[in-house]
Amino acid sequence: MTAEDLKEIRALISRHKLWDYLFATLGLLAMLAGILVLLALFINLFMEGAPRLTTDFFTSFTSRRPERAGILAAWAGTTLVMFVTASVAVPLGVAAAVYLEEYASKNAITALIEINVTNLAGVPSIVYGLLGLSLFVYKMDLGQSILTAGLTLALLILPVVIVATREAIRAIPGSIREAAYALGATKWQMVSDHVLPYSSAGILTGVIIGLSRAIGETAPLIVVGALTFIAFLPQSPISPEFPYVSFAWLKEPFTVMPIQMFNWTSRPEEAFQVNAAAAGVVLLIMTLTMNAVAIYLRYRIRKNIKW
Numbered sequence: 001m002t003a004e005d006l007k008e009i010r011a012l013i014s015r016h017k018l019w020d021y022l023f024a025t026l027g028l029l030a031m032l033a034g035i036l037v038l039l040a041l042f043i044n045l046f047m048e049g050a051p052r053l054t055t056d057f058f059t060s061f062t063s064r065r066p067e068r069a070g071i072l073a074a075w076a077g078t079t080l081v082m083f084v085t086a087s088v089a090v091p092l093g094v095a096a097a098v099y100l101e102e103y104a105s106k107n108a109i110t111a112l113i114e115i116n117v118t119n120l121a122g123v124p125s126i127v128y129g130l131l132g133l134s135l136f137v138y139k140m141d142l143g144q145s146i147l148t149a150g151l152t153l154a155l156l157i158l159p160v161v162i163v164a165t166r167e168a169i170r171a172i173p174g175s176i177r178e179a180a181y182a183l184g185a186t187k188w189q190m191v192s193d194h195v196l197p198y199s200s201a202g203i204l205t206g207v208i209i210g211l212s213r214a215i216g217e218t219a220p221l222i223v224v225g226a227l228t229f230i231a232f233l234p235q236s237p238i239s240p241e242f243p244y245v246s247f248a249w250l251k252e253p254f255t256v257m258p259i260q261m262f263n264w265t266s267r268p269e270e271a272f273q274v275n276a277a278a279a280g281v282v283l284l285i286m287t288l289t290m291n292a293v294a295i296y297l298r299y300r301i302r303k304n305i306k307w
Helices: 003-052 055-059 072-103 108-120 125-139 146-170 174-182 187-215 219-223 257-265 270-304
Strands: none
Touching: 003 270, 055 072, 055 270, 072 108, 072 146, 072 187, 072 257, 072 270, 108 146, 125 146, 125 219, 146 187, 146 219, 174 187, 187 270, 219 257, 257 270
16 A cells, blocks of 8 residues: 555545535534524513412313413323323333343234334324224223223324334343353343333333323314313222222223413413413423433433443
8 A cells, every 4th residue: 555545545534534524514503503592482481470389270170261271180180191191002012022122023914014013103193093083982981081092192102112122122231132042041031130120211211202192182182071170070080998909990981281381372361371371381391200210210220230
C-alpha cells in the first residue's frame, strides 16, 4: 500500500466522521426541538388549567355549571378501564410473543401470523372500536360497560405488546439458552428462569408504550358506548362480605378522561375550556407517572440481573 493510498483512506475516514458528527448534531437538534415544543405546550396547558386544580375538582362529578364540574367519575373510570386493559393485554401479549419466538415452528403459517401482528399495530383505533362494538357489545352481550372498554383497548395494544416482547426476547444472547440446556434445563425452565427475566426490562417498556397509547384513546371508547355525562361512580371492587371482592363494577357504565375533555372542549363557555385544560394536565401527569414507574422498575430489574 502506497502513501497515496493511505492518504486517501484517511481522507475517506475523515469525511465519514464528519458526516457522523453532522448526523448526530442534527438528531440532537431535532430531539431538543421536539422536547421544547412539548414542554411549551405542557406549560401553557398547566398555566391555563392551574386555577381549577383544586380538591373539589378531583372529588366532584361533572356538572352543567363549569365552576362546579369535576373529574371524579372520569379518572375513576380511566383507572378501572386501564386495569382491565392491562390485566388482559399483558399476559396474552407476553404469552403470544413467547410462543411465536420460542415454541412455534418457522413455517408459512407462523410467517403469516407475524406479518399480520405487525400490521395490526398500525390499524386505526376506530377500527378496534367497531370490532369491540360488534364482538363484545352485540355478540357477547357485555353491554356498554367497563369490561367492554377494557377488552377493546386490550385488543388495540395487544400487537404493540407482542412486537415489543418479541424484540426483547430476540435481544437475549443464544449462549444463555445453550447454557441452560447444557445444565439440563427443559425448554420451559429455560424460558421462565432465563429468557423472561433477562428480557423483562424490554417487555416492560413495550407494555408501558401500549398503555400510554390506550390511556389517551377516545374514538374506540365512543364507539363502544362511553358516556359523556355521568354523575355516579361504578360499584367498588372491594366488598364488605366474603369473598370481599366484587366484579359487578365490570358491567357498570363508564366515562374516561379523554371523553370528559372532549365534552368540555365542545362547549362554548370559556370556563369549560379551563376545565378541559386542567383535565389534560391530570391525564398527562397520570401518563408520566406510569412511565416514571416503568423506568424505575426497568432500572431495578437491570441492576439485579447478572449476565
